[in-house]
Amino acid sequence: xxTHHGEARFVVFRESVDGVVDERVEHVALxxxxxxxxxxxxxxxxxxxxxxxxxxxxxxxxxxxxxxxDRIQEAGGGVLIYLRQExxxxxxxxxxxxxALQERGADTVDANHQLGFxxxxxxxxxxxxxxxxxxxxxxxxxxxxxxxxxxxxxxxIDVVRRESVIVQGNEHSQGYLDAKRARLGHLFH
Numbered sequence: 001x002x003t004h005h006g007e008a009r010f011v012v013f014r015e016s017v018d019g020v021v022d023e024r025v026e027h028v029a030l031x032x033x034x035x036x037x038x039x040x041x042x043x044x045x046x047x048x049x050x051x052x053x054x055x056x057x058x059x060x061x062x063x064x065x066x067x068x069x070d071r072i073q074e075a076g077g078g079v080l081i082y083l084r085q086e087x088x089x090x091x092x093x094x095x096x097x098x099x100a101l102q103e104r105g106a107d108t109v110d111a112n113h114q115l116g117f118x119x120x121x122x123x124x125x126x127x128x129x130x131x132x133x134x135x136x137x138x139x140x141x142x143x144x145x146x147x148x149x150x151x152x153x154x155x156x157i158d159v160v161r162r163e164s165v166i167v168q169g170n171e172h173s174q175g176y177l178d179a180k181r182a183r184l185g186h187l188f189h
Contacts, residue, residue, distance in 0.1 A: 005069040008032050013130050027084055029130050030069075033077020037135050039160055041078035043068035043142040044127045044152070046085040049092055050099075058099060059176050063167035068142045071163075079136060081127045088112065089121025107179040119184065124151030131157050144186040164188055 001008055008030040015025040035041075045068065048061035055062075065080075072078035087095030090112060098111035109119050131139070131152075138158035141149060142165050149159045166188060169177045180186040 003030075003069075005073045006032055011130075011134065013126070013133070015126060025084055027126060027130065028082045029134060030080040030082065031134065032072050032079070035077055035079055035134075035136065037137045040136050040139050041072055041075045041142070042081065042131075042136070042139045043072075043078075043165070044081045044083065044124065044148055046083050046088070046122055049086060050095065057170050057172040058102075059173055060167045060169065064144075064165045067165050067167055071142060071165075079131070079134065079139075081130055083122070083127060085122045088119070089123075090115070090117050102175075108176055109179055109184065120147065122147075122151075124148060125155045128152055128155030128157045144180070144188055145184070146187060147184075162187075 001010055009032075011029040011031060013027045013029070015027065043065075045065050046061075048056075048059060048065075050056035051059050051062040052065060068080060072080065086092045087098065090098065094115055094117065097115055098106075098108065101111040101114055102108065106114060112119055128151075131137075136157070138160050139152070140161045140163060141152065141159045142163045143149065144164050146162075149162055152159055164187060181188060
């Protein structure tokens with residue numbers, strides 16, 4: 001399929017629970033070029049409908065997505081794993097509730113806790129299974145989140161190097177970025 005970032009092969013994966021495929025939960029791998037099994041430039045990106053579709057300025061998700069796709073294009077190929085784990089796994093409705101709490105002074109972590117959720121409910125076993133199905137054994141992972149590195153490695157994918165995805169904050173997202181750095185240990189270097 002032609003994209004703004006070059007020709008991509010879209011590979012759709014359906015999630016299964018206890019061996020039963022749930023056709024409502026689909027993840028996708030965008031494969032650019034012909035990556036080999038080792039050292040594949042990649043990003044594991046979690047869905048963010050609010051910024052990627054509706055243009056919300058409260059986070060850096062859309063900017064990170066396109067920066068990673070630009071980097072893959074510059075490198076001549078790679079893989080983007082797109083996981084349907086909206087709002088660090090709490091879902092769209094709860095994410096909107098978290099936004100309301102943030103408007104009243106909570107940061108992104110406290111908002112999740114006030115709603116009764118853990119800080120981050122995402123898992124990376126699905127991404128690791130997708131890589132395995134694509135024949136990818138080791139990756140150069142574009143992420144600021146050390147939990148993604150650990151999550152992939154715990155599930156059998158060797159992360160040979162991590163590359164930060166640096167994007168500019170704005171007046172609406174700066175508090176979110178600060179909380180990711182201070183509270184979630186995100187690395188911006």
